Amino acid sequence: MNTYAVILAGGIGSRFWPMSRQDHPKQFLRVFGNETLIQGTFGRLQGLIPSDHVYIVTNDRYVTRTHEQLPAIPSDHILAEPMGKNTAPAIMYAAVKLHALDPEAIMIVLPADHVIRNIRRFHEVLRVAIEAAHEPDALVTIGIKPTHPETGYGYIQFDGHIDEIDVETPRVYHVKAFAEKPNLETAERFIAAGDFLWNSGMFVWRVDSILHAIQKYLPELYRAFEPLMEAVGTDRENELLKQAYEQAPKISIDYGVMERAEKVYVVPGDFGWSDVGDWRAVYELSEKDELGNALKANAVALNTARCLVESTSSERLIALVGVRDLVVVDTDDALLVCHRDAAQDVKKVVDYLHAHQMTRYI
């Protein structure tokens, strides 16, 4: 049976402002080392999925950049969304395309902008998930063994206990429920209960399984794409794609399908995963000196601890004196100075810039 990977790369990532911009979102940033996040996501599939079985779903305006960053991917595998409508339509679009190739193909869905440290364990988890996904109508998610009561992630309740997870020998569990991002109290209860995993946003299923599920739980979305489904490969494809997106509801696959479906499984893993949700996560994942500073710039730090400095310039000097727990991000036309604990609020800067028509900085 054929297995394909679909990388979802339509996001804007405004929490990475000023490094991320409308024309240069998070997945195209070199956050760690020389690879961009999307290059890392693609690279992690080596040895599991051949390059010509990888598809990218991204926004129209990012197609050129995607080509540049991933020259190994065939042009017609970069699926351009005419507008962003969250994950359910993106997955529907990819499923429609793959359905024309092989309705029973296995489809792995991966966000473009996460990091994973232990690729071997990651592959093991995916192999088990792929195996489980052969069952008709099975929807398999990848869960992450949680380490702390994180409020930035959704959770998956499963019919096992996190203490019994053998990270070297992954196995499949039934999913009992999905939970949205909780408050701290709820997150602490989840961790204490022991039967909650972090929702990684990675899924594995047969193409026909997800199409059935969307038909059942998101019929409006299914109907929007039905004309396209019959026109894949014809000269009406682009026109019908645009119509499909115009009619499609804006909804996530978690909320629209996973929370309601019946045969939902999870394979828990522990492979150094992070969704790199904000600058704080970048700090945590970065190499630091003995004072806890990650200075990725031409920087001088005096009496300074636990700071992250990112810069697009190797020339400009950045001096930190007597400061703690800051994120400093320096770009050509904009500078961010943010407390590490306020990293989630960086998107509010982008909101502010929108509200004040300061679009040149967005």
Place this chain on the structure above:
Amino acid sequence: MNTYAVILAGGIGSRFWPMSRQDHPKQFLRVFGNETLIQGTFGRLQGLIPSDHVYIVTNDRYVTRTHEQLPAIPSDHILAEPMGKNTAPAIMYAAVKLHALDPEAIMIVLPADHVIRNIRRFHEVLRVAIEAAHEPDALVTIGIKPTHPETGYGYIQFDGHIDEIDVETPRVYHVKAFAEKPNLETAERFIAAGDFLWNSGMFVWRVDSILHAIQKYLPELYRAFEPLMEAVGTDRENELLKQAYEQAPKISIDYGVMERAEKVYVVPGDFGWSDVGDWRAVYELSEKDELGNALKANAVALNTARCLVESTSSERLIALVGVRDLVVVDTDDALLVCHRDAAQDVKKVVDYLHAHQMTRYI
């Protein structure tokens, strides 16, 4: 009797890095409003001293900039030091020049880089000091009524009490002692004692009085300048000036003369004075919004309080998120992010740059 003002403008002001540079020191910065500090110092003399009675002592390399900023001052009133040797040689040089005009002239010495808010009161204090300086060999200092146990200033002990100072009717007191910058404990003792003033670094005396005092207490300095004294106005002046500076000891007038002299007086004043010693002082003197932020830039501040932002660019956007008590100074080639309480340590950045041959940023 003629009265002259001598503005000492030789300083580097490395605590204002990255705004101040070797070629652009503090006195030439627009720290408040449209005037530079030296322009403010010159402007404050209007109504008290005619422009053609004002002299500037500055380093050779700042002569052009001084001309540019103070076009009203005659060229030959800008006295260029071939090297910086602290305040005693600078005052000696000016005294030698004025001596050739009028040995009994009154000479007011003013640092170029302070701010004064209440010019009327400032003039009143100077008038009383000028009057007192007529007495042969009298050395008159201007003291500032202290408001808190500041450790960044030197102190003057006088034969009065700060509670008896009538700020509208200045008078002359005898000086009992000078004290260098104290630690906090000592400063608190000074304030509790009530007979200590802040040393403003402003002095008034007859030219022959200060020359006598230098001859007596700094004979090495006096001897270094003796050949020049007899050659003022001749074509040997430049050559002898250079020799004088090479031989002159590097010493402050406070330490070299004032602490040892006998007929030392002080006129206490309270006229909104600050030596603007570092970015913290700039913050304190700046207009602030209701959250205590002074944002002198194209800035966005979210959940941010008590921060100072200075920028040389009106284009670059500076965003602060969730931060407190920071100084952010943004220039073309260097950025400073500093805790307000660490502002004194900014000079250590300059030390670091020297030590690491990063001279392009100095």
